[in-house]
Amino acid sequence: MKTSIAIIGAGIAGIxxxxxxxxxxxxxxxxKSRGLGGRMANRRREDFAFDHGxxxxxxxxxxxxxxxxxAVQAGHAGTWPRAVLTLTETGLAPDSRPAERRYIGLPGMSGFANGMAEGLHIRKEAAVAALEPAKDGWSVTDSEGQDLGRFDVVISTAPAPQTIRLMPEAFSGHAAMKTVKLSGCFTLMIGLDASLDLGFEAARIEDDVLSWIAIEASKPGRPERMALTIHSRNDWAEANLERDRSEVQTEMLAALKRLLGYDFSNATWLDLHRWRYANVEKAVGEPFLFDDALGLGACGDWCLGNRVEAAVGSATALSELLTKRLQGA
Ligand SMILES: Cc1cc2nc3c(=O)[nH]c(=O)nc-3n(C[C@H](O)[C@H](O)[C@H](O)COP(=O)(O)OP(=O)(O)OC[C@H]3O[C@@H](n4cnc5c(N)ncnc54)[C@H](O)[C@@H]3O)c2cc1C
Structure with missing residues (x-):
């Protein structure tokens, strides 16, 4: 019989x-969510589309x-943007970084994860809440106490603070996970009736509050309706994480007005998303954590650094170890 493996999380690392x-x-x-991709996320509202992660x-x-x-060949990914400008209160500056191929999912960011997940066995809306020792393995239960099955090996790809809560005390990776630091981010989503030429597809922002702005309609495969996605700075989000959402939104809109000269407070669509864990400030510094005696492990961006490629690198490294273990078994 094949070894049974439970993977917690259908972000890019889990997939x-x-x-x-x-x-x-x-x-x-x-x-735990309805969709795949984790922080490679998108949402559609009233014909506006936003990649909010x-x-x-x-x-x-x-x-x-x-x-x-x-994925590009299969139609699950495309390339965007042509350039990333820098936006400050004094205007726009050109992209000074070396040209690099940048990828996005199609038709939304999660399209990349969805394409990679084809053929995999995934149980959505199943939030793992506990791992209990069972005969030669682990019994997995959800947040309602329902039995999700027994597995020989369990790997968590949830962000480190969530993985800490899931793993039994005996897991050897606890000390390393406690050193990880993640920061939050607020994402402001603005939908407009009229199109607007801001002179860029995407820009890094040098500001005390904001860090990034993207014009969604400039991406391949997106609706043409004018939609803007704006990220706060991570340090600003950390300082304002528990603040009233409408105050956060007002302050982000005021910063945007200062930078672009437009007041979007009466936009057709306005929405704010809070990411509790967005960016990896301090990673484990090892590609993955695996406790061979217990058959428990963890991987994800927070092992190696921030960004999608760190998550992929972490998962790939763990898969190589587990494949060797499976072949030796
Ligand atoms: C606002 C923002 C902007 C970003 N910008 C960029 C960028 O421009 N470029 C870049 O490369 N990276 C960027 N990143 C980082 C990138 O999204 C992540 O590095 C990457 O997606 C992490 O993948 P992961 O699989 O390790 O984790 P995640 O995507 O977080 O996946 C973990 C999954 O586990 C699930 N989960 C958690 N707990 C449980 C549970 N108990 N039971 C079941 N499921 C559970 C979650 O729902 C999630 O789907 C950004 C992230 C954010 C939030």
Whole structure:
């Protein structure tokens, strides 16, 4: 009988891991949300589309570049933006960083994860709440106490503070996970009736409050309706995480007015998303955590750094170890 493996989380790390292990093990992913992709997220509201998490990703390793290019061929990914400008109160400055191929999911950011997840066994809306020792393995239960099954090996790809809460005390990775620091982010989503030429597709923002702005309609595969996605700075989000949402929104709109000269407070669509864990400020510094004696492990961006490619690198490294273990078993 094949080894049974439960993977917690259908973000890009969980999907990468499951794809690599599926040929040699019996793999199930549990995802608490309705959709896949985790922080590679998008939403559609009233014909406006927003990628409210990751904005684009790079693929510097040859292996991941080949995955990204396959996704482009399959129609699950495209490239965007042509340039990333810098926006300050004094205006726009050109992209000074070296040209690099930047990828986005199609038709929304999660399209990349959805494409990679084809054929995998995924249970959505299944929030893992507890792992209990069971005969030669782990019994997994959800937040309502329902039994999700027994597995030989369990791997969590949830952000470190959430993985800490899931893993039993005996897990050898606790000390390393406690050193991880993640910061939050607020994402402001603005939908407009009229189109607007701001002179860029995407811009990094140098400001005390905001860090990024994207014009959604400039991306391939998105609706033409004018939609803007704006990220706060991570340090500003950390300082304002528990503040009233409408105050946060008002302050982000005021910063935008200062930078662009437009008041969007009466826009057709306005929405704010709070990311409790967005950016990895301090990573573990090891590609993954695995407790061979317990058959428990963890991976994700927070092991190696921030960004999509760190999550993929972490999951790939763990999949290589687990594949060797499966072959030796
Ligand atoms: C606002 C923002 C902007 C970003 N910008 C960029 C960017 O421009 N470029 C870039 O490369 N990266 C960017 N990132 C970072 C990038 O999104 C992440 O590095 C990457 O998506 C992390 O993938 P992951 O699989 O490790 O984690 P996640 O995507 O967080 O996946 C973890 C999954 O686990 C699920 N989960 C958690 N707990 C449980 C549970 N108990 N039971 C079941 N499921 C559970 C979650 O729902 C989630 O789907 C950004 C992130 C944010 C939030």
């Amino acid at each position: 990468t891991l499951a794809r690599a292990l599926a040929p040699s093990a019996d793999v199930t992913i549990f995802e 990751a904005q684009y990703f790079t693929a510097r390793s040859p292996a991941f570049r080949s995955v990204a290019e396959d």
